[in-house]
Amino acid sequence: MVERIHLPAREERERNLAEAGYNVFNLDARDVFVDLLTDSGTGTMSDSQWAALMTGDESYAGSDSFAELESAVADVMGFSNVVPAHQGRGAENILYTALLDDGDVALNNTHFDTTRAHVANQGAEAVDCPADTAHDPDVDGAFKGNFSIEKARAYVDEHGADSVPVVILTITNNSAAGQPVSVENTRRAAEFAEEIDATFVLDACRFAENAYFVTEREPEFADATVAEVAREQLSYADALVMSGKKDGLVNIGGFVATDDDALYEQVKQLGILYEGFPTYGGMAGRDVAAMAVGLREAVEPGYTEDRIQQVQALGDALAARGVPVFEPVGGHAVYLHADEFLPHVDREAFPGQALVCELYREGGVRAVELGELAFPGADRPELVRMAVPRRTYHKEHVEHVVDTVAAVHDRREEITGLELVDEPAMPEIRHFTAELQPLE
Ligand code: F0G
Numbered sequence: 001m002v003e004r005i006h007l008p009a010r011e012e013r014e015r016n017l018a019e020a021g022y023n024v025f026n027l028d029a030r031d032v033f034v035d036l037l038t039d040s041g042t043g044t045m046s047d048s049q050w051a052a053l054m055t056g057d058e059s060y061a062g063s064d065s066f067a068e069l070e071s072a073v074a075d076v077m078g079f080s081n082v083v084p085a086h087q088g089r090g091a092e093n094i095l096y097t098a099l100l101d102d103g104d105v106a107l108n109n110t111h112f113d114t115t116r117a118h119v120a121n122q123g124a125e126a127v128d129c130p131a132d133t134a135h136d137p138d139v140d141g142a143f144k145g146n147f148s149i150e151k152a153r154a155y156v157d158e159h160g161a162d163s164v165p166v167v168i169l170t171i172t173n174n175s176a177a178g179q180p181v182s183v184e185n186t187r188r189a190a191e192f193a194e195e196i197d198a199t200f201v202l203d204a205c206r207f208a209e210n211a212y213f214v215t216e217r218e219p220e221f222a223d224a225t226v227a228e229v230a231r232e233q234l235s236y237a238d239a240l241v242m243s244g245k246k247d248g249l250v251n252i253g254g255f256v257a258t259d260d261d262a263l264y265e266q267v268k269q270l271g272i273l274y275e276g277f278p279t280y281g282g283m284a285g286r287d288v289a290a291m292a293v294g295l296r297e298a299v300e301p302g303y304t305e306d307r308i309q310q311v312q313a314l315g316d317a318l319a320a321r322g323v324p325v326f327e328p329v330g331g332h333a334v335y336l337h338a339d340e341f342l343p344h345v346d347r348e349a350f351p352g353q354a355l356v357c358e359l360y361r362e363g364g365v366r367a368v369e370l371g372e373l374a375f376p377g378a379d380r381p382e383l384v385r386m387a388v389p390r391r392t393y394h395k396e397h398v399e400h401v402v403d404t405v406a407a408v409h410d411r412r413e414e415i416t417g418l419e420l421v422d423e424p425a426m427p428e429i430r431h432f433t434a435e436l437q438p439l440e
Pocket of ligand 1: 039112244
């Protein structure tokens, strides 16, 4: 499917930004020229997926489309029990409601914002255990997304293991610049979880992209296919939590998968309560059918290579123009170092958000801040993420983005910070709706 895009005039972009409270989540999508806000649900479906939409089975119970999803999850991911959910966070809700209680702790390489919010919603605490190199721009590590077993062990040595019923591994590590996790690290994290008697969960949103990096960077898998690596890596998990909007290659959908029958039963009952009957889980049957096809396409030869090389090309072109890019480039997105880009803007004045606003002002490009606004008070680098939708943009769009970022970089010294005017009650999700204004 093709769609007309439009670049509003500079004065219009200026006005749109002010009306949006300097928060690009509040922009009308029609006023965005190249939309790199997210890779979630924004990709293009294939001919086979559109065909599946047409034959989707809308039966309330026992639909054929669900049988297709079960079969795809079994073949591609290796799990026999599937509880569908309307999207990733719906799956997080039913899984973490089953696994976490008040006062518990979840350990994760890095919690994504909705994961952190769902852990908090159970009265539990989200503790990150990123690799030491995770946020170090000067280290060119192959697997900066890894889970630090040392940090997790230190946490358990200090606080005891009784309060840690869940260990989560997010592949790729979205909140740590989209960096991959090795299969070896997955094995070690699974062993650690077993040792402390915790359920080992893989957040598998970008499992195929992660598997591609493994074939490129982990010598043991140099001759393996993406499909083989995916099966191997996912096999260590007790449960998967999945947003189909990423490597399910669909616009909406998600699920929990597990081979643990007791956990399956619990999650299934919660699914009925919050999502829908367990053969549709908040999705239309046609969307279930399209996701079943998408999961298989995600591990087909050539797909991830093409996808990841497009993201890489964007990162390389920006680095060549002198823009501070997080290295190595992530799977689904290029992350910019906003604090290096705008060293004269204090962290309290939201340099990342200021940069996001300038990208829209300059070229109608929409990116997202992952810094002080998204993670208030956190000890993390100030990043701006440019996430590339799957199978959507051409080389010319990528070139427009490169020219836009380079133009902002050339006039970076004129750029000033922002201040908050209004923010919602839950700090974990404030960046979606907060309103700001330029500092005088
Ligand atoms: N886990 C990870 C690692 C994610 O990146 C996301 C979504 C979710 C869970 C939640 O899934 O959106 O289907 O409810 N990430 C999107 C993003 C929103 O832009 O990175 P969802």
